[in-house]
Amino acid sequence: MPTLWLVVSVLVLAAIGYVLGRKRALQSANGNIRELHSLPIYYGLNVAFAALLPALGVLILWLLAQPMIIDSTVSGMVPHEAIPEETTLGLVMSDVRRVASGLDAAVEQGVMTLAESHSLRAEAADIRARLGEVGVALGAEVKAEVLQAAQSYRRMTATGTHAMTLVVALLAVTGLAIAYARTHKDFRARNVVERGILVLLILAASLAILTTIGIVFSMLFETMNFFGLHSWKDFFFGGIWAPNFRGDSELSILPLLWGTLFISFIALLVAVPVGLFAAIYLAEYANNATRSFAKPLLEILAGIPTIVYGLFALLTIGPMLVDFFGKGGLLGVEWMAGATSVLTAGMVMGIMLIPFVSSLSDDIINAVPQAMRDGSLGLGATKSETVRQVVMPAALPGIVGAVLLAASRAIGETMIVVMGAGAIAKFSLNPLESMTTITTRIVSQLTGDTDFASPETLVAFALGLTLFVLTLGLNILALYIVRKYREQYE
Incomplete structure (x- = not known):
């Protein structure tokens, strides 16, 4: 059946x-x-x-x-x-x-x-x-x-x-x-049914924890197999990423980690100012009609599939940057050879992160008691001075937590960097060059017919576990900052 x-x-x-x-x-x-x-x-x-x-x-x-x-x-x-x-x-x-x-x-x-x-x-x-x-x-x-x-x-x-x-x-x-x-x-049917429902609720509440534990152990065992076949010193301290499936691969995470952090840094440079300023305007200056119209439109960005952002990076932002920085462009110097670059992926990823920063910051700013604003205005401060010297300091811990959560989201992004950043693993400070990230290499190593007994494939699990630890650390840091420095208001 x-x-x-x-x-x-x-x-x-x-x-x-x-x-x-x-x-x-x-x-x-x-x-x-x-x-x-x-x-x-x-x-x-x-x-x-x-x-x-x-x-x-x-x-x-x-x-x-x-x-x-x-x-x-x-x-x-x-x-x-x-x-x-x-x-x-x-x-x-x-x-x-x-x-x-x-x-x-x-x-x-x-x-x-x-x-x-x-x-x-x-x-x-x-x-x-x-x-x-x-x-x-x-x-x-x-x-x-x-x-x-x-x-x-x-x-x-x-x-x-x-x-x-x-x-x-x-x-x-x-x-x-x-x-x-x-x-x-x-x-006593009610007692039996309620105990059964309680067990189901406990199982449902434990599902997220059990899933996380399962993910960690599934990656941990494969990572141990990888380090049994490949030197951990080369993985953590080497400088070259060159898998070739011939037994002499150089599989260092450092070039991939650099590309990941570089692209995430540029994304945050775009998302944090725009998202934070948008949150301040919506929370402090916009009237109810404007807020009810603008906030949903801004949050639509969070619902767009990342593959659409990747296409936007590949077909719009990349060619636009080439027209400006490429050969024959507005500057007249070939600083950018192709549409894929760190700047392309970083800008589009920053646009994707704007609603994350703005929505969280908006909620945090609105949580500041109105009495603090009224007291500041009553002492003669202007609206802008109240926002700068009263509201923002009170909301700062929550805003920092929102930025760190956005950083975790940026580090784990895949499709935008696959289509917009390129596939070259290297160290460079030039944002107009192609680079790659940890998530991109995970996809590449596990695509197609793979042998799950070779270090070239098992390295994907080591990369995934490292990325998991990195994003988990950022999330824990964000929660710690919010809880430690959060102001308690009556």
């Missing part, structure tokens, strides 16, 4: 359990609600939750575990001699999954007959034609071992799916039956 229909069936069973549980509770009290310990809805929810929650929990765990178990089992079936020297087990398993996903029952029967002869070249055209109906292109060079592994993959997947359906259905029916049998007028 498809997973969607299985979920729908469990939901329908839970709905039936709700009706039956509520009806049984009322029958046990002879229809008198006052004799029930809890309201009728709690009896129905108790039966529904007993049928729904254990079944869905096992279903989710099964869907997460089954692919990993099958991959591990099938990969052990592929003999080492079936793996070409120029490829890896991971790429072979990709072919196995591709073939397994396209084989239907009729085609599989024909392929099994061919696989027994270990000769697929003569029948490759026939196999390709039969598989064309399901959109799978099976080349003539596919080995019998790969086909056999694909067939095993399909069989194990089908067996696991059938077992999952049976186990989930049994859990749902058993939970419904047990909860229904326990339902009577004296049963």
